[in-house]
Amino acid sequence: MRTIVYADGGCDPNPGPGGWGVVIQAPEGTVELCGGDPQSTNNRMELTAAIRALEHFPEGSALEMRCDSQYVVKSVTEWIRGWKAKGWRTTTGPVKNIDLMQRLDELAARRDVRWVWVRGHAGEAGNERADRLAAQGRREALGLPPRPAPAAPAAAPTLAAVPAPEVPRGTSLAIDGALGLRVARAAKQAGTTPQAYVEDVLRLALDLGPDGLSAARATLEARKAPAA
Structure with missing residues (x-):
């Protein structure tokens, strides 16, 4: 087996x-x-x-x-x-x-x-x-700590039922033409669809959080900077 x-x-x-x-x-x-x-x-x-x-x-x-x-x-x-x-x-x-x-x-x-x-x-x-x-x-x-585990859901009310808020089934994001072209090219290089690629990038950004994104951006900018 x-x-x-x-x-x-x-x-x-x-x-x-x-x-x-x-x-x-x-x-x-x-x-x-x-x-x-x-x-x-x-x-x-x-x-x-x-x-x-x-x-x-x-x-x-x-x-x-x-x-x-x-x-x-x-x-x-x-x-x-x-x-x-x-x-x-x-x-x-x-x-x-x-x-x-x-x-x-x-x-x-x-x-x-x-x-x-x-x-x-x-x-x-x-x-x-x-x-x-x-x-x-x-x-x-990047030298960042692991993401904290998600908090446990709050206990359900016992005296009265509270209706759950309505959650939209999907979210539309407007992307300008130049950025859309970059996404399409990157998705092609990665062997996936633009939709899947954008979802992957968003998922990574959420995983890294603001501190992680700042550190990654600093690393990228340092790499782009001309050598002294």
Whole structure:
């Protein structure tokens, strides 16, 4: 029987501070792992998540690795064999992220891994949790404390029923043309839809909070500043 594993990672901005998260649905209970890097890329964080997950298991373990990164899944299942035959080179030069690719190949070769791509932010609980852990890893990379756990809901009134406020089913956000074009381009690079990309960015902003956003913005501005 294979152990189900979810791995996810990402940066904001990309490149920039990143995080990775892993959810291992082991028979004896769920195991969660996360970490971050103050300067990385989306692809490196996705690869790191898969590597940290595999490192958790001894050689010979049977597992099903579920990732929402086609870059990771296709690298292992389609591309690595050809890269190795060509001395870890592509038609345009050395394989990108070769250090992580070689480590991933080494670990996967010693374990019985079934690689499965899952659609991100599609409601699959393990994937959603791995995404939140990656956000926690980004906070750690920025030197921020973990987000506090949500407060427990208040006890329901006992003397009289209080009607719940009406909540709108959706919220429309106006985006100007230039920003919309940037979103469309970024979503295409990420391999997702503009709607899903915007939701991911908003979710990350809420995870980081005002302090985290300020720290991330300061890091970005420092990186853009010309060298003295």
